Amino acid sequence: MDAVIENLPTYWRGFTMTLQLLVVSGVAALVLGTIIAAMRISPVASLRGFAMVYTELVRNTPLTLVLFFTAIILPYLGSRLDYIVAAMIGLSVYTSPFVAEALRSGINGVPVGQAEAARSVGLGFGQTVSLIVMPQAFRMTIPPLINVFIALTKNTSVAGGFFVFELFAAARELANANGDAVIAILLGAATLYLVVTIPLGVIAAQLERKWVVQR
């Protein structure tokens, strides 16, 4: 326990980096995933096809491979990305198909009549999606989306294996330095992950109650 308290500054450094990875990748994945989901339901067949291939390809690739690509292969090919940025890109891309699939299930849950009504008052495809379908889909998608973000929170730890000093890397460093208190050190790190994920669940429950679409 002393080992944990003595090393709080190191934990803090790792924890703030984990939060940064989570927020930046989360927002980027949300944007990317929304675009992919919109393509998935678009009337243009080639966009639908692209979105489907993208979803299947990325979703079925292990995160470690994705980060290996952005952190090691890309620099080898001449990119000068910071490792943190590389990790953020990898995490965003990896998470985006999960966001897209969650949204798609929400979109499928919006009754067809909503889109028909929107089209019949003269809204175009983009307006129908952005003003009518997505706002309702998002609300129904909050529980599965929160699952995606909880998974992302834990997935940020993989970045610790690719030269980013986040919570997992901090725990590893501390465990190496304090061989007598490994269990306490790791429990400390686990607790800090919970500090992020449990509030996420609570926020989800609240949003769900407040935003529920009445039918």
Add this chain to the structure above:
Amino acid sequence: MLRWHPASGSPSFGDMEPTQQAPATSNISVRRGEPLVVIDKVDKHFGDLHVLNDINTVVNRGEVVVVIGPSGSGKSTLCRAINRLETIDSGTITIDGERLPEEGAALAKLRADVGMVFQSFNLFAHKTVLENVTLAPIRVKKMSRKDAEAKAMQLLERVGVANQAKKLPAQLSGGQQQRVAIARSLAMTPKLILMDEPTSALDPEMINEVLDVMVGLAQEGMTMIVVTHEMGFARKAADRVLFMSDGKIVEEAAPADFFDNPQTDRAKDFLSKILER
């Protein structure tokens, strides 16, 4: 062309200029105004089902047409095909001289001029009643929010739900929701309103409040195509009844003629069934 004068309420033959042609070819005397919707040789299949089979008809400006027929006769499909919520396999549909465009901006523009009222209301579930009515005028017609809201309140007043403006659709009764839906389509000042069984999903005690609004619209000269089994509405407000069966228009007559003196066996059979209720 013979024009219908709303002020006089009926075609005035005395005003005709010498060069004007006789009204459309039909022997039905209630036609007024020039053709607004022209449906020409329209066919559609759902798999093996020939859901629209060589449909030809003309709806003139200011005319109220009721489409009636057994379920599966294609009447809803026809109604939905007119603003291309259903595509057609062949034939043409022309609205106000313009052929129905394929997908895209031109189609959205045309739909903005054609109101649609659905059986299941389809009010935007996450928007208030007022927002439901103002959304399209603001987003499609680029009207200012203030003007759109003023107009919306006027329309909501007219259909009798102005006091519900701040509520969400789910908080309203079915009859109120359908009246909001009518106000929503009127907010775009459409040339034509399509109604697909507007009272079929309503509890009996709410049907009249919606029918009253519809009769009011008809009397003001709105062009309407209404799929309905409400014979009272057809008798009171319709200029013409189209009876459909198995994807075809089987009979086309003024409401009194159709209900009192149907010509075909299928129409007689259908009417006897709905009158038994």
